[in-house]
Amino acid sequence: MPEGREASGDGAAAPGRPDAERLARAALTRIVEPGDERAGRWLRTHGPAEVLRHLTAYDGSPQTLPGMTAARLAGYRMRAAVADPEGDLEAAARAGGRFVVPGDPEWPGQLDDLGDARPVGLWIRGAADLRLWALRSVAVVGARACTPYGAHMAATLGAGLAERGWVVVSGAAFGVDGAAHRGALAAGGATVAVLACGVDVPYPRGHAELIGRIAREGLLVGELPPGTHPTRSRFILRNRVIAALTRGTVVVEAEYRSGSLVTARGAQRLGRFTMGVPGPATSSLSAGVHELLRGEGVLVTDAAEVAELVGEIGDLAPVRRGPVLPRDLLGPVAAAVLDALPRGGTARVRDVARSAGTSADEALARLYELHSLGFVEREGDTWRSASAPRPNDDTRRGGT
Template sequence: MNQALEQPRIPGARRAETVTGTDHEPDSERLARVLLGRLSEPGDAMVGRWLRQLPAVDVVQAIRDGTVPDHPGLDTTRLAGYQARLPGLDPWMDLKRVRDAGGRFIIPGDTEWPSQLDDLGDGRPIGLWVTGTGSLRLLALRSVAVVGSRACTAYGAHVAGELAAQLAERGWTVVSGAAYGIDAAAHRGALAVGGMTAAVLACGVDVAYPKGNAELIRRIGVQGLLVSELPPGEHPNRFRFVLRNRVIAALTRGTVVVEAAVRSGALSTARRARDLNRHTMGVAGPVTSELSAGVHALIRSGGATLVTDAAEITELIGAIGDDLAPQRSGPVLPRDLLEPALARVLEAVPAAAEGAPVERLARQSGFPPDEVLQRLYELGSLGYVERHGAHWRVVRRR
């Protein structure tokens, strides 16, 4: 174990007896980032600026000792607030709780960390809590956010579900916030066709919120991914929803707003996506509907492109550039460098034009269907396989 933790340099750090069933102990930087996630709210730009200058371990130690270097925006009152929250924090227990929930805590520098989140600058997440067996980095390479009003109309729910299903059938990961209304419709649309979806939460990944979507959130955690900046057990508030939206915007290659009133929170996701140079799209609704007034204003101002189906969405997303996704004409990684689970699923995919359904590939590879589906979407992000309806087949090189 790192000597700095045994001193203890990081408050709350203790021996691994509290973390059972692990193959290795977390490093000190990971533990320090868990602590910083407890000390600050998501998107704390001051902590973000600090982390650009110092390792997280040094940041925690400086807060603890009060030996903080000259730092813009950090006054004695704010430092005292950080110090007051330090006693009793237990990063080991937080990591144990997420492992018990089948998840992990990823930080910048990990192979699973999506590099596009770095576009958030000082507001980049300190780390992300993730449940689900798929790779967040790979699944985010071909992802689209579908967001909108919580109090949506039947029209909005139908359109969101249809768009999500069409995107999933084209091999795209659908990302939303697991809220009522458009978010839930988008997740359900992707799940209904055996597609991949990820929910970015404004609470801990072990907290089902809203409670009415508990079963949906559970299913997303099995078939897709649950993602949050907030530690296990944390509950949402109004500000955390707004801050969560910036992660949705940065994580995905584009954002589609299906229904949103003039003051809808979904518009903040669209604005962040636009500021991050992501494609922002909107679906028109009835001109008499207040729930579409925000989308219409966004389109009219030039802040979003009008789209009506998944083909129009993917045409725009595919034009974003080569830096966020690999070219379809060739794999990013040589096939022999794929991790064993990916290689095993790829071996099971037939080269025949008709392909094979997930259930057959599960029998061939020996993995559960949900895990096979996640691996197929990862392979699709890398350009190895493609989805046609309910079947998957190997991409033929030209």
């Protein structure tokens, strides 16, 4: 049996039909916390229906499930007493949502890389297919209290990636997250918000309009059932889903203890690409990003560089270089002859040839070439750089 698949073979039913396995998983999203690896091992070994039975019909032995204790079971049973999977599925449907479980056609297979920390199931709002969108997605995350520079870079990355056909994934938080979502939407692209609460709960409240728009034009994804509110730990645990769901994670501004770095490190552990946008060396909001870049993170400055890293062969960022100056087009001998002319005043051909390390005939030929191109001027038997000041220029400007 492949790793991460249950012996029960759940997920055979369509997402809209609440069979026993789907109902059990829906109930378990209200009983166990996201990322509970102990519960994940139980699911892998016994299947969701059997795990739910053990948690709701305790037979007196704490060893019924490996690692179970009486205290732990009491906590699970308190939550199980109020679990109403049918009601949660109906509430999700009323909000335009659905519940997707492992084995469904829409389930993103890359989440299985999380092993026993894989989500029990995903509550989703939005018309798009999460599995298809996740195949070509990039996470853009960062500080909530970002600077105007951070907001600008996040929005620019979101828009640029969307224009290139990439799905922008983030957490709908203030700061970098919101800017990335807005950038993707402004470009008419696709965006996914992974929430640390129910997909029918607009959090943060200040982003209610943005979250509503993502539900209409993109996707809202969460591990928690309808009506559930976030906690500090759920934000951290949510980040593992963002990391696993996407091809790579870009961090835009993050302090040393930022949750965004949790996402980046999770991406590294999963073998995903990890990228960072540099900022001022004196900014504490960029300190975490710079530390990431000192390790395995890759420095990126725009969407083209991100796409080059996470995309297919041929998705190359343009070669960047400074402007080409007319002097850059000169041949090596002509450039040496030009350099041999004094910064001020004139020089004879023999002196130019000696300084340039060439023959007098070659120096004279190159001087005529440079003259035709406007680099030098001839004064009788001597030559001077066209950019050098003439002896009487200061007198003419000073007007003595």
